Amino acid sequence: MTEPDGRTLGDEEVAAAQRVIRSGMLNSVWGTEARALERAMSELYGSGHAIACSSGTAALHLAVVAAAPDPGDEVITTPITDFGTVAPILAQNAVPVFADVDPSDGNLDPAAVARLIGPRTRAILAVHLFGASARIAELRALAADRGLALIEDCAQAWLTTTPGGEPVGRNGLVGCFSLQQWKHITCGDGGLVITDDDEAARRMRLFADKGWDRAAGRSHVGLGLNYRMTELSAAVAGAQLAKLPGVVAARRRTAEALVEALRGLPGVVLPRVTGHAWWLFPLILPGGGAPALAARLREAGIPATAGYLEQPLNHAPVWDGPLYGTSRYPLTGTGSPGDASCPHAERLVSDTLLVVNWNENYTDEHVKAVAGALTDALSDAQPGERGPIA
Numbered sequence: 001m002t003e004p005d006g007r008t009l010g011d012e013e014v015a016a017a018q019r020v021i022r023s024g025m026l027n028s029v030w031g032t033e034a035r036a037l038e039r040a041m042s043e044l045y046g047s048g049h050a051i052a053c054s055s056g057t058a059a060l061h062l063a064v065v066a067a068a069p070d071p072g073d074e075v076i077t078t079p080i081t082d083f084g085t086v087a088p089i090l091a092q093n094a095v096p097v098f099a100d101v102d103p104s105d106g107n108l109d110p111a112a113v114a115r116l117i118g119p120r121t122r123a124i125l126a127v128h129l130f131g132a133s134a135r136i137a138e139l140r141a142l143a144a145d146r147g148l149a150l151i152e153d154c155a156q157a158w159l160t161t162t163p164g165g166e167p168v169g170r171n172g173l174v175g176c177f178s179l180q181q182w183k184h185i186t187c188g189d190g191g192l193v194i195t196d197d198d199e200a201a202r203r204m205r206l207f208a209d210k211g212w213d214r215a216a217g218r219s220h221v222g223l224g225l226n227y228r229m230t231e232l233s234a235a236v237a238g239a240q241l242a243k244l245p246g247v248v249a250a251r252r253r254t255a256e257a258l259v260e261a262l263r264g265l266p267g268v269v270l271p272r273v274t275g276h277a278w279w280l281f282p283l284i285l286p287g288g289g290a291p292a293l294a295a296r297l298r299e300a301g302i303p304a305t306a307g308y309l310e311q312p313l314n315h316a317p318v319w320d321g322p323l324y325g326t327s328r329y330p331l332t333g334t335g336s337p338g339d340a341s342c343p344h345a346e347r348l349v350s351d352t353l354l355v356v357n358w359n360e361n362y363t364d365e366h367v368k369a370v371a372g373a374l375t376d377a378l379s380d381a382q383p384g385e386r387g388p389i390a
Contacts, residue, residue, distance in 0.1 A: 057087060061207075066203050110139050126153065150171065158277055296373075
């Protein structure tokens, strides 16, 4: 995804960037490209509002702002995600609370979330990991029952759908999307949020523009940062968004072919294909051994990684030191997110999760190469190393 052959960047994006440069207006406050991108995103997802911003992390920060936690309030989320999911919680002086995950796919376990809801819980932030839908219907019902905001992190899940066929990102207060280099579509860095809530949209748009109510002149009506997307980024993102359906369809075709090629292979839990958008291709090895298998696959030329993270975020070093200056606020008096017990997440990261890089330009020959290397490696493993099929 760092090379031209791994992307869909082409003449359309070059023309879009040239159009903006020749216009002389690169700032989205006075330009047209960011607003056009927002309209296209709203149409694609059928949302009442879409707001463009500078990164996927910024999109998540806007969503937390929309949920409006008070300082010290809690947001329950997953320990298997990029830190961009968690940093916005801390930036709003709220406390991330880590719930354990479903060991079959690494997504949030609704029962684990339910056990952690307390008097300070304000929101649930669900991540659709690797392009697979989280158990979002259960999380939505839980949030509604407890009066909580539900935020969906769809950074890895463009056009992912639930088992019922609904697009992820449309099930809670806000859906958040990333346009970073490694995502399905890219403008280098960028983000989008969607919502049907008018007040949430108002809060997010103001926060992304320094709290500036431009209809009232140079008037700042609240706290905000500069999370505006540039016109150059928006123009490239708009050209990429038009290609998104083809990108996801191509990833689905080859990923589903690999699932079929691996079906029946002992010692492996295959991903569920329904609605999957295949940001990465994940495999679960119930008997463990993912680090050794990933190393062997890399030796065979297959871009595979064990665990996805160095450690689940409940064990990240950030919890061992100060957060603001010398202070650990907002964690003071609340304990540390590092105290969370998430045994399923911990085992996935250390031993049972393997991911293969994926993109829309893979061919049937790539599928055969990955399937062959996996089959050879697992067939050579001793029965005790493979473990049972879950």
